[in-house]
Amino acid sequence: MHKPRSSMLLIVSPILFLSFLCALAFLLKPPKESPNPLQGRRAISLKSTLVEGVEKPKNAGTHQLEVPPPKQQSPPHPTPPPGSCLVSPNFPAQVSRFCPEKTDLKDYALPNASWCPDMLSLYQEFLEKTKADGWIKLPSFKSNRDHIQGLKLPSGLAVTSDKSEWRIFTRCIQVDGQGYEYVIFFHPSKKKSVCLFQPGPYLEGAPGFAHGGSLAAMMDETFSKTAYLAGEGLFTLNLSIRFKNLIPVGSLAVLNVDVEKIEDQKLYMSCVAQSKDQQTVYAKSSGIFLQLQLEEESSQ
Amino acid sequence: MHKPRSSMLLIVSPILFLSFLCALAFLLKPPKESPNPLQGRRAISLKSTLVEGVEKPKNAGTHQLEVPPPKQQSPPHPTPPPGSCLVSPNFPAQVSRFCPEKTDLKDYALPNASWCPDMLSLYQEFLEKTKADGWIKLPSFKSNRDHIQGLKLPSGLAVTSDKSEWRIFTRCIQVDGQGYEYVIFFHPSKKKSVCLFQPGPYLEGAPGFAHGGSLAAMMDETFSKTAYLAGEGLFTLNLSIRFKNLIPVGSLAVLNVDVEKIEDQKLYMSCVAQSKDQQTVYAKSSGIFLQLQLEEESSQ
Numbered sequence: 001m002h003k004p005r006s007s008m009l010l011i012v013s014p015i016l017f018l019s020f021l022c023a024l025a026f027l028l029k030p031p032k033e034s035p036n037p038l039q040g041r042r043a044i045s046l047k048s049t050l051v052e053g054v055e056k057p058k059n060a061g062t063h064q065l066e067v068p069p070p071k072q073q074s075p076p077h078p079t080p081p082p083g084s085c086l087v088s089p090n091f092p093a094q095v096s097r098f099c100p101e102k103t104d105l106k107d108y109a110l111p112n113a114s115w116c117p118d119m120l121s122l123y124q125e126f127l128e129k130t131k132a133d134g135w136i137k138l139p140s141f142k143s144n145r146d147h148i149q150g151l152k153l154p155s156g157l158a159v160t161s162d163k164s165e166w167r168i169f170t171r172c173i174q175v176d177g178q179g180y181e182y183v184i185f186f187h188p189s190k191k192k193s194v195c196l197f198q199p200g201p202y203l204e205g206a207p208g209f210a211h212g213g214s215l216a217a218m219m220d221e222t223f224s225k226t227a228y229l230a231g232e233g234l235f236t237l238n239l240s241i242r243f244k245n246l247i248p249v250g251s252l253a254v255l256n257v258d259v260e261k262i263e264d265q266k267l268y269m270s271c272v273a274q275s276k277d278q279q280t281v282y283a284k285s286s287g288i289f290l291q292l293q294l295e296e297e298s299s300q
Numbered sequence: 301m302h303k304p305r306s307s308m309l310l311i312v313s314p315i316l317f318l319s320f321l322c323a324l325a326f327l328l329k330p331p332k333e334s335p336n337p338l339q340g341r342r343a344i345s346l347k348s349t350l351v352e353g354v355e356k357p358k359n360a361g362t363h364q365l366e367v368p369p370p371k372q373q374s375p376p377h378p379t380p381p382p383g384s385c386l387v388s389p390n391f392p393a394q395v396s397r398f399c400p401e402k403t404d405l406k407d408y409a410l411p412n413a414s415w416c417p418d419m420l421s422l423y424q425e426f427l428e429k430t431k432a433d434g435w436i437k438l439p440s441f442k443s444n445r446d447h448i449q450g451l452k453l454p455s456g457l458a459v460t461s462d463k464s465e466w467r468i469f470t471r472c473i474q475v476d477g478q479g480y481e482y483v484i485f486f487h488p489s490k491k492k493s494v495c496l497f498q499p500g501p502y503l504e505g506a507p508g509f510a511h512g513g514s515l516a517a518m519m520d521e522t523f524s525k526t527a528y529l530a531g532e533g534l535f536t537l538n539l540s541i542r543f544k545n546l547i548p549v550g551s552l553a554v555l556n557v558d559v560e561k562i563e564d565q566k567l568y569m570s571c572v573a574q575s576k577d578q579q580t581v582y583a584k585s586s587g588i589f590l591q592l593q594l595e596e597e598s599s600q
Contacts, residue, residue, distance in 0.1 A: 145507050165501045169511035172473055172502040179472060201465050202472040205524075207445050211469035212524075212536040213517025220513035224505070236512040240540040 091136075091188050095229050098147070099136060109140035109184065114177025118252040118276045119198050126185045126194065138184045138225060142171050170221045177250075178202045182218060184225055191230040195222040195255035197273070199247060209246040215253070215283055216241055219271050222257050223287035226269060230259045233267040233289030241285040251275075253282050265291040391436075391488050395529050398447070399436060409440035409484065414477025418552040418576045419498050426485045426494065438484045438525060442471050470521045477550075478502045482518060484525055491530040491559035495522040497573070501549050509546040515553070515583055516541055519571050522557050523587035526569060530559045533567040533589030541585040551575075553582050565591040 111120055129135040141147055143166045173179025181198040197218050205211030220239055227233025247253045253273045260268045267289045273282040411420055429435040441447055443466045473479025481498040497518050505511030520539055527533025547553050553573045560568045567589045573582040 143504065143507075166504050166507070167502040169503045169505060169514045172479060202467040203469045204443065204466050205469060207443075207466070211517065211520070212539065213513075213520035214469045216516040216520060216539060217511065217513025220511070220516060224512075235546075236543050238540075238542055239512065239516060240538075242538055243536050246535075 092229070094232065095136065095186070095188050098229060099139060103139075105139075105141045105146050107139045108142065108171050109138065109182065112176040112181070114181060114198070114200070116198060116250060116252055119181070119196050122196055122252070122254065122276060123183060126196075130185070133187075134189055135185045135187050138186055138229075140171065140183070142167050144168050168221075169217060173200070173202050180214070180218065184222055186226060186229055188229065191226075191259035193222055193226040193255075193257040195257065197253045197255055198251065199249055199253070201249050204249060206246065208249055210249055210253075212241075212243055215243075215247060215273060216285075218253075219255060219273070219283075219285050220287070222255050223269050223271065223289065226257050226259065227267045227287070227289035231262045231267050232291050234292045235290040236287060237266065237290050238288040239285065240287075241283055243283045244281045245283075247273075247282050262291070267291060392529070394532060395436065395486070395488050398529060399439060403439075405439075405441045405446050407439045408442065408471050409438065409482065412476040412481070414481060414498070414500070416498060416550060416552055419481070419496050422496055422552065422554065422576060423483060426496075430485070433487075434489055435485045435487050438486055438529075440471065440483070442467050444468050468521075469517060473500070473502050480514070480518065484522055486526060486529055488529065491526075493522055493526040493555075493557040495555035495557065497553045497555055498551065499547060499549055499553070504549060506546065508549055510549055510553075512541075512543055515543075515547065515573060516585075518553075519555060519573070519583075519585050520587070522555050523569050523571065523589065526557050526559065527567045527587070527589035531562045531567050532591050534592045535590045536587060537566065537590050538588040539585065540587075541583055543583045544581045545583075547573075547582050562591070567591060 111123060115123070126135055127137060130137055145166055170180045170182065177198075178200045179202045181200065182195055184193055184195045186193045195218065197215075199210035199214055199218075203210050203214040205213070216239065219241065220236055223239070224233075224236065252275070254276055255271055255273045257269055257271045260270055262268070269287045269289070271283075271285045271287070273284070274280060275282070411423060415423070426435055427437065430437055445466055470480045470482065477498075478500045479502045481500065482495055484493055484495045486493045495518065497515075499510035499514055499518075503510050503514040505513070516539065519541065520536055523539070524533075524536065552575070554576055555571055555573045557569055557571045560570055562568070569587045569589070571583075571585045571587070573584075574580060575582070
């Protein structure tokens with residue numbers, strides 16, 4: 001219940017953007033009366049006049065909102081955030097803010113007793129690379145709500161204070177080893193990420209093997225963090241996966257993500273998920289994310 | 301702890317198939333010694349000489365196993381399963397076996413207090429259609445292991461008896477409304493499905509909205525059940541998603557799945573996820589599944 005003092009990013013920008021869209025939506029049409037407090041929320045469009053090649057919906061109604069044009073790159077926060085960063089000050093602002101040195105929030109991307117030897121050894125290997133090779137270990141809090149501290153949200157659409165009710169999907173299962181175990185390392189200058197992923201027995205599809213959907217979600221999440229940190233990519237527009245082999249529950253899958261290009265406000269990324277020894281390819285995928293810049297809290 | 305008497309299907313065939321492959325894998329190479337009981341499992345290849353257009357891995361090692369050719373359609377079980385079916389006996393065997401009339405297993409695809417009014421009303425609407433229009437409500441047990449009762453598994457590779465440790469990914473969260481709420485209706489002759497999906501707060505991506513990966517997994521799971529029941533499609537080969545709008549947590553998304561064609565042992569399917577009023581398209585996707593026939597327990 002400690003309030004983190006450091007300002008952090010993540011899906012930070014998406015939040016501001018969503019909030020802005022939601023504010024517009026609320027102005028356009030009040031939410032329907034609903035006995036469920038979660039209901040009445042509006043769908044947010046990922047489309048924009050700025051996004052080329054995105055199909056126009058047949059029934060675009062009042063839900064269809066246009067994405068505002070992105071702002072020009074503004075200098076990062078005028079004053080440094082409360083918590084200084086573990087990463088070089090030369091990194092993009094969103095990278096520095098993503099990795100607060102001081103926080104009371106639990107980082108779920110740390111080893112626990114459920115991690116298999118392959119995962120532990122590769123984690124240590126990449127941890128060494130953070131000291132000299134430019135890699136960064138990304139923290140992973142239980143909700144994206146925890147990553148948006150210090151960011152400006154439109155009044156009336158502030159995120160609810162009851163944090164305990166919400167979880168980022170890939171941290172939805174609390175018991176170590178039962179669900180998602182993963183850690184993401186990111187290399188800012190190379191614009192690439194490596195995700196060490198160990199699916200637990202609650203992520204099962206065919207008995208003994210990870211559900212294809214659990215890998216799809218892990219890929220989407222790794223793409224998402226990479227897209228944001230490499231180029232303020234916020235929303236998944238496309239996700240395409242070719243499955244090759246099933247991942248045994250409890251074993252390690254290594255996801256290698258690369259940003260292939262950034263064009264027309266879109267980030268094009270690729271991913272290969274394979275075993276540690278690279279002898280077994282589990283799946284290959286591509287993802288396209290929409291870029292959007294958002295503002296920070298002016299008071300910070 | 302009651303042992304279900306009725307024989308059931310589902311990912312039944314995939315299980316047999318996986319088991320067969322695993323048996324081969326075990327013969328080829330013993331699993332490595334591992335302190336984690338879940339480790340040492342082998343990856344199972346989804347590729348086959350029978351599957352066209354699937355890329356050959358660069359480092360295909362001993363893990364790469366070939367899919368055996370499918371058997372010719374054999375008549376269903378020689379004797380009817382213990383539990384008679386709610387569905388017409390004219391339906392394919394895998395459909396009848398999928399829907400046991402009597403079972404002690406909990407069906408998670410039933411309404412609970414967390415369901416929003418839209419989900420409840422559409423559920424009732426489709427339930428009416430099961431009486432005359434040929435629709436079937438699919439049961440949903442906590443694990444695919446519960447769906448394989450009565451199916452033959454190779455000796456030495458039987459599914460572990462500790463069922464409580466395993467969960468199908470889309471039923472990984474136990475508290476009503478927190479995670480996945482969904483029910484799938486299937487129409488055998490039309491080869492189509494409708495999935496009513498309500499994401500809970502543990503499926504969050506951007507604050508207040510479902511994670512793209514949670515929708516991807518829901519699509520994969522709906523494709524999976526549809527593929528099996530419509531044509532014994534067992535494994536996801538491809539999953540491709542175009543995201544259009546974010547789904548508000550707690551609201552209803554309706555997934556309409558169609559089998560477009562069955563060709564070269566592959567099922568080609570499409571899905572549109574949209575709001576109940578069809579005014580907001582959340583995402584469109586396509587999926588390709590590999591067909592394989594498997595055998596039943598001869599003793600049943």
